[in-house]
Amino acid sequence: MNIIEFYARNAREAIGLLGQHLVLVGISTLVAAAIGMPLGVALTRRPRWRGAVLGLANVFQTIPSLALFGFLIPLPFIGGIGARTAIVALVVYALLPIIRNTYTGITGVDPAVREAGLGMGMRDRELLWLVELPLSAPVILAGVRIATVVGVGTATIAAAIGAGGLGVYIFRGVATVNDTLILAGALPAALLALLADAGLGLVERRLRRT
Amino acid sequence: MSAPVLELRAVSYARPGVGREAVSGVSFALDAGETLALLGRSGSGKTTTLKLVNRLLEPTRGEVWLNGRRTADLEVTALRRGIGYVIQEIGLFPHFTVSANVGLVPRLEHWPAARALARVRELLTLVGLDPDTFAGRYPHQLSGGQRQRVGVARALAADPPLLLLDEPFGALDPVTRAELQREFRALEGKLGKAMAFVTHDVREALLVGTRIGLMQDGRLVFLGTPDEFRASAHPECRAFLAA
Numbered sequence: 001m002n003i004i005e006f007y008a009r010n011a012r013e014a015i016g017l018l019g020q021h022l023v024l025v026g027i028s029t030l031v032a033a034a035i036g037m038p039l040g041v042a043l044t045r046r047p048r049w050r051g052a053v054l055g056l057a058n059v060f061q062t063i064p065s066l067a068l069f070g071f072l073i074p075l076p077f078i079g080g081i082g083a084r085t086a087i088v089a090l091v092v093y094a095l096l097p098i099i100r101n102t103y104t105g106i107t108g109v110d111p112a113v114r115e116a117g118l119g120m121g122m123r124d125r126e127l128l129w130l131v132e133l134p135l136s137a138p139v140i141l142a143g144v145r146i147a148t149v150v151g152v153g154t155a156t157i158a159a160a161i162g163a164g165g166l167g168v169y170i171f172r173g174v175a176t177v178n179d180t181l182i183l184a185g186a187l188p189a190a191l192l193a194l195l196a197d198a199g200l201g202l203v204e205r206r207l208r209r210t
Numbered sequence: 211m212s213a214p215v216l217e218l219r220a221v222s223y224a225r226p227g228v229g230r231e232a233v234s235g236v237s238f239a240l241d242a243g244e245t246l247a248l249l250g251r252s253g254s255g256k257t258t259t260l261k262l263v264n265r266l267l268e269p270t271r272g273e274v275w276l277n278g279r280r281t282a283d284l285e286v287t288a289l290r291r292g293i294g295y296v297i298q299e300i301g302l303f304p305h306f307t308v309s310a311n312v313g314l315v316p317r318l319e320h321w322p323a324a325r326a327l328a329r330v331r332e333l334l335t336l337v338g339l340d341p342d343t344f345a346g347r348y349p350h351q352l353s354g355g356q357r358q359r360v361g362v363a364r365a366l367a368a369d370p371p372l373l374l375l376d377e378p379f380g381a382l383d384p385v386t387r388a389e390l391q392r393e394f395r396a397l398e399g400k401l402g403k404a405m406a407f408v409t410h411d412v413r414e415a416l417l418v419g420t421r422i423g424l425m426q427d428g429r430l431v432f433l434g435t436p437d438e439f440r441a442s443a444h445p446e447c448r449a450f451l452a453a
Contacts, residue, residue: 116301119264120315120364121290134305 003183010184018188020164024083024155025196028090029148036095036147037140040102041128050103057096065154068092069161086155086163093154094147101143105136138208145200152193156185166192213278214239215371215404216263221272222428223255223262232258234428235272242371245398245405247419249412249450255428256408260374263406264290277371291315294365294373294403298381301361302349308334308360309345315368333363338393355386362394366401373405379414391417412450416440424450 007014043050063071068089072079078088109132117127133140159167169185172178216239223233233255240246248256261267263274265286274281281289295301302311309330310317316326331341337359349357358378365373379387379394395418398405409415415422415436422439424432426446432439439447 112297112301113303115266116295116297116303119261119266119290119295119297119301121287121292121318123287126318131303 001180003180003187006180006184014169014184014188017164017166017168017185018192020083021152021155021166021189021192024086024090024158024163024165025148025151025192028087028155029094029144029151031087032091032094032098032147033144035091036098036143037102039095040099040140041106041133043099043103044106044132045124054096054100054103057099060092061096065089065093065157066160069157073161081162083158083163085161086158086165090151090154090158094151097143097146097150098140099143101146102136102140105139105143106132108139109135138204141200141204141207145197145204148196148200149193152189152196156189213275214241215277216240216406217275218259218263219273219275221259221262221269221274223258223267224270231270231428233262233269236425236428236430237272238423238430238433240372240404240406242404243398243402244420245407245418246421246423247415248406248408248423248425249410249415249419250425251410254425256410256425257376258428259425260376260406260408263372263374264293264295291319291368292370292372294368294370296358296361296365296373296375296378298377302357302364304349306348307345308339308347308349308352309341311349311360312364312367314364319368329367330363333366334360336366336397337363339363353386354382355390358382358390362397371403373403375405375407377408377410380409387414394418412453 039053043053060068069086072085072089073081079085106128113131113135114127117131122130155165156167156170158165159171166185166189169181170189171185173181173183173185218237218239221233221236222231224231236255236259238246248259250256258267262269263276263281265281268282276284276289276292303314306314309327312330312333313326316329321329330345334341334344339356339359344352344356344360349360352360358381361378362375365375379390382390391414398418407415407418409418416439419436421433421435423430424439424444424446432442432444432447434442440451442448
């Protein structure tokens with residue numbers, strides 16, 4: 001049975017898994033952005049915390065994803081079997097590029113432009129919203145893009161703890177030594193990653209132009 | 211007699227952790243209609259002196275007075291919004307249109323949009339830029355000279371009594387530079403503001419300054435009219451005049 005036949009026969013299930021996958025990646029990236037961007041901004045204001053926060057995010061990044069999913073299962077509230085646990089793990093992975101790019105984007109703003117803003121009487125908040133964030137937006141978005149692309153791949157492992165997504169086909173295929181099944185999960189995941197990369201890259205370039 | 215617009219009283223500044231003072235015991239007073247050209251070599255403390263006025267740096271000793279009030283007693287953003295600040299061309303916000311750049315302080319001060327817009331158009335006209343042509347452009351779409359005009363217009367937006375100019379024409383080609391210097395001189399008379407103009411170019415200082423303040427190693431070693439400057443026997447004055 002080739003992959004096209006497979007999809008034809010299992011269209012409903014495949015679309016469902018794709019949907020789960022999109023939800024896993026979408027929610028986790030949004031949550032990571034909601035945490036990571038303010039954290040990155042905070043680091044630019046409190047550079048002393050930079051080492052600790054980036055270091056911690058870095059350590060999270062190095063935990064093998066399958067192990068992290070496993071570690072989370074026994075935890076109360078955020079753990080257990082299912083999508084919620086998977087989203088927590090995906091958020092942890094997505095944080096580093098978002099925090100780091102927010103921090104480097106803002107600290108990369110031309111000091112002369114920042115000083116001009118201060119010299120004209122901008123308060124810190126005004127400087128942030130009117131100058132620093134708009135000028136660093138492409139770099140921050142690049143962080144979100146990296147987080148999304150990595151998230152699409154990592155989310156396939158979420159199937160291991162019953163969170164669904166395209167990983168279901170991959171794990172099932174590995175267990176039954178069925179290449180078609182593995183491809184049925186891996187191919188759309190790869191396409192999804194490419195699509196997300198291209199789409200966010202487009203937005204990023206548009207931001208860079210202005 | 212009314213207080214001068216700007217007065218520095220024995221102002222010194224040393225970077226934290228550095229013993230040597232970058233600015234040392236500088237005193238001068240500036241009235242409306244006066245332009246003090248702060249002249250000096252690189253690293254002589256000219257720019258630092260300007261930043262001590264708008265509190266981008268805080269004096270380690272001495273006091274700065276603006277219109278009879280100590281700047282240290284004023285709220286820092288209010289102080290800065292009341293002082294026009296012109297820096298080299300990089301000071302324009304690259305993501306703001308000309309109109310948004312010029313209208314920045316009015317926007318921060320929450321002026322009604324119509325009033326801010328009218329002010330922007332008035333100022334662009336004043337600095338020789340046609341508002342209809344330039345208001346919607348971005349800084350990268352302007353020539354160096356046009357950018358500098360926008361910088362001057364922006365500093366004038368809230369009609370501040372004092373203007374600080376930090377080598378405003380430093381990055382321009384000689385022809386444009388001479389053109390802007392001439393126009394600036396005409397503008398000085400029209401505006402009647404107190405100005406502190408930092409430059410390392412002695413000809414520029416003599417052209418735009420009603421007085422010259424010469425800085426050397428953080429000290430104000432000469433303060434006087436352009437004629438007194440030309441006649442001065444101070445070695446640093448001679449060095450600049452011979453250059």
